[in-house]
Amino acid sequence: MTPLDHQQSFLEGARAWLSTSVPDRWRQERGALSEDEIVEIRHEWDRRLFAGGYSGLSIPTVYGGQGLGLRQEVLFHEAAAQAHAPEGIGRIGKILTVPTLVAHGSEEQRAKYIPGIMAGTEVWCQAFSEPGAGSDLANVATFARKTEGGYLVTGQKIWTSFAQYAERAILLAKTSQTDPRYRNLSFFLLDMKQPGIALRTIRQISDTSHFSEVFLDSAFVADSDLVGEEGDGWNIAMTTLTSERGGVEAITRYVEVRGDLDTLMHCCATGSDVDTQVKQLDTRLELVRWQVMKALDYVEDDLEFFRRTCMLKIMWSELWQEVTQLAVSLNCRAHQEHWRNQYLETRAVSIYSGSNEIQRNIIGDRVLGLPR
Amino acid sequence: MTATMLPTEVGQMSAVALAEIIERSIDGNPVADYAERESLAWSVIEDGGWDCIAVAEEFDGGGASLRDLVEVAQVWGAANIPQPLLETIWAKRWSAQARERSGPMSVSVRRLGVSDGSGLAPFAALAATGIARSIGAATDEFDVAPLGEADAFTPALRPSVLPWTTKIEAEAARELGVIWAAEVVGAAQKLVDLSVAYAKTREQFGKPIGSFQAIKHRLADMHSQAQYAQTAVIWASLEPTNSQRACHYAVGISISLAEQSIQIHGGMGFTWEMGLHYYLRTMLTRRELIAGLWP
Numbered sequence A: 001m002t003p004l005d006h007q008q009s010f011l012e013g014a015r016a017w018l019s020t021s022v023p024d025r026w027r028q029e030r031g032a033l034s035e036d037e038i039v040e041i042r043h044e045w046d047r048r049l050f051a052g053g054y055s056g057l058s059i060p061t062v063y064g065g066q067g068l069g070l071r072q073e074v075l076f077h078e079a080a081a082q083a084h085a086p087e088g089i090g091r092i093g094k095i096l097t098v099p100t101l102v103a104h105g106s107e108e109q110r111a112k113y114i115p116g117i118m119a120g121t122e123v124w125c126q127a128f129s130e131p132g133a134g135s136d137l138a139n140v141a142t143f144a145r146k147t148e149g150g151y152l153v154t155g156q157k158i159w160t161s162f163a164q165y166a167e168r169a170i171l172l173a174k175t176s177q178t179d180p181r182y183r184n185l186s187f188f189l190l191d192m193k194q195p196g197i198a199l200r201t202i203r204q205i206s207d208t209s210h211f212s213e214v215f216l217d218s219a220f221v222a223d224s225d226l227v228g229e230e231g232d233g234w235n236i237a238m239t240t241l242t243s244e245r246g247g248v249e250a251i252t253r254y255v256e257v258r259g260d261l262d263t264l265m266h267c268c269a270t271g272s273d274v275d276t277q278v279k280q281l282d283t284r285l286e287l288v289r290w291q292v293m294k295a296l297d298y299v300e301d302d303l304e305f306f307r308r309t310c311m312l313k314i315m316w317s318e319l320w321q322e323v324t325q326l327a328v329s330l331n332c333r334a335h336q337e338h339w340r341n342q343y344l345e346t347r348a349v350s351i352y353s354g355s356n357e358i359q360r361n362i363i364g365d366r367v368l369g370l371p372r
Numbered sequence B: 001m002t003a004t005m006l007p008t009e010v011g012q013m014s015a016v017a018l019a020e021i022i023e024r025s026i027d028g029n030p031v032a033d034y035a036e037r038e039s040l041a042w043s044v045i046e047d048g049g050w051d052c053i054a055v056a057e058e059f060d061g062g063g064a065s066l067r068d069l070v071e072v073a074q075v076w077g078a079a080n081i082p083q084p085l086l087e088t089i090w091a092k093r094w095s096a097q098a099r100e101r102s103g104p105m106s107v108s109v110r111r112l113g114v115s116d117g118s119g120l121a122p123f124a125a126l127a128a129t130g131i132a133r134s135i136g137a138a139t140d141e142f143d144v145a146p147l148g149e150a151d152a153f154t155p156a157l158r159p160s161v162l163p164w165t166t167k168i169e170a171e172a173a174r175e176l177g178v179i180w181a182a183e184v185v186g187a188a189q190k191l192v193d194l195s196v197a198y199a200k201t202r203e204q205f206g207k208p209i210g211s212f213q214a215i216k217h218r219l220a221d222m223h224s225q226a227q228y229a230q231t232a233v234i235w236a237s238l239e240p241t242n243s244q245r246a247c248h249y250a251v252g253i254s255i256s257l258a259e260q261s262i263q264i265h266g267g268m269g270f271t272w273e274m275g276l277h278y279y280l281r282t283m284l285t286r287r288e289l290i291a292g293l294w295p
């Protein structure tokens, strides 16, 4: 078999599996599902992916992944988009925790945490942002004080998505009051189910609550849950953030935008005079997928890879916003609720994962080398 | 060609006085505190004669022009208060029946995307609101709407779907479109002001975010766009043949301003409590209503 044949047979297998595995309720009545039902379906989806052998396609088999490449990851998500598959609730674990542990974690940490993420039994969240540290993430003030066998962490995080469902968090905290900026932070794996942690959910403009404030009051982290060395936190977080804004993230977003654009094309925009606009959005969305595939040929060379992936976050987020902006203006009664919700929800996509302004600064500084 | 773009003295004074009354009743509270409750009692509106400002002088009204109402509507839009003041002012201007009545009034406007003859009626879920059956014709009539179920998406407008629409004479419909568009523009300007204020105080990287050119340029554009939007509704009020396109333009650009204001506020802008979404929700529903006025 040639590599292309391999890909073809992988894709056919994935399509067959998806056609029987995507829950009908999700495919057909998504708009009518309650918040709890959605969370349950997303949980269940993670477990199904694992049982079906589609969890962690590009993660080594020793950690419970499938040991395939990024290309399979892309192919699978393309098929998942066509099948209107749900997005698992374990996305932070898979997209952020795993690549970070593969790059910087100890063998013990990988063995302890990656399998639960792969199996969909442990949900993770990302406790980075703080009231005073949003775009300026290096400004985190939450402090991890050394104690017997570990650290006691005190401070406040905000905008922590999935916190209410999460067993664990990747946490960025200060470990030194004297070391300079970028050298004073450490990266921890935090148990969210402990007495020192209190949550307050935040109500979003869409009237749902997917994120929380997290209050840490002497929450304990064991020495064995420090990733890398003390003071390496910023560098390690950069790995996390690059994953968050990178190719795998983009391809999962492609799935979500594809679902919305298909609804628009097959229902809401039919018979209206926005045909040209919709076709352009469709072209731009397919370009997201092709941009990722093009970049995959450069995955061995960090800089060249980054040159080709640095714009993905801006690309999919602004596109998604335009899709929902158009859709909500078309007054399609069958999808009114859906579009109102998506329109409000997608106001956040240009803010989270590092705002698009920050991403443009990064392209200017790191890719183009413009003077600061 | 009009000699001046300015409102008359009636318009200018009304706008200033209305702003003061609003200020007193909301008492410095953020929009999230008052957008969902009766924050400005109807009796205050009626006692002040606000509902009659655009009734012709020959009927003992304030005699405000459409250009004047553009001024008043912007002030009203900046506050996002859940009362049908603008609809009532307009109804009394156009209908003898309305002038006979007291209490809040509204209309039911053709809904787009359906063919069952139903209408969307802002404030119809508000107790004692009279919904006009027709306006601008000899046979004006009002129904006190059954307390229908309000569409929760737009708390400040509390619109309900009614099985019929108000028959509105063309010139009256044009005026209502202009007034609603001006309300939206007032809301957009308010969001620009809030964004500027936020950019001056929110610090990241040891500086106010307004010092970053990405934010500074966006705000400069937002200021310019808010100006275009305002010019468009003034134009719409003074040149009837261009009202429709000028209003659509003003509303479109206002919605974009609301979206951008959320971006400037970062994560805070995405919270219910910050309240930017209340304005955005009102704008989206107004866009739909305005489109329904102009077939």
Ligand SMILES: Cc1cc2nc3c(=O)[nH]c(=O)nc-3n(C[C@H](O)[C@H](O)[C@H](O)COP(=O)(O)OP(=O)(O)OC[C@H]3O[C@@H](n4cnc5c(N)ncnc54)[C@H](O)[C@@H]3O)c2cc1C
Binding pocket: A125, A126, A127, A128, A129, A131, A133, A134, A135, A136, A158, A159, A160, A161, A162, A211, A348, A351, A352, A353, A354, A355, A356, A357, A358, A361, B202, B204, B205, B209, B212, B213, B214, B215, B263, B264, B265, B266, B267, B268, B270
């Ligand atoms: C829905 C949602 C989910 C989130 N989930 C998580 C999560 O799970 N975990 C987590 O840790 N965080 C999460 N975040 C937080 C997110 O990463 C921050 O909101 C984001 O980094 C922006 O920070 P901020 O909100 O403090 O805005 P600010 O940093 O205050 O930014 C305000 C505005 O200023 C601009 N700005 C700031 N600095 C500059 C600059 N130097 N140049 C140009 N423009 C600038 C920004 O782009 C923005 O427009 C989430 C946010 C949202 C909205």
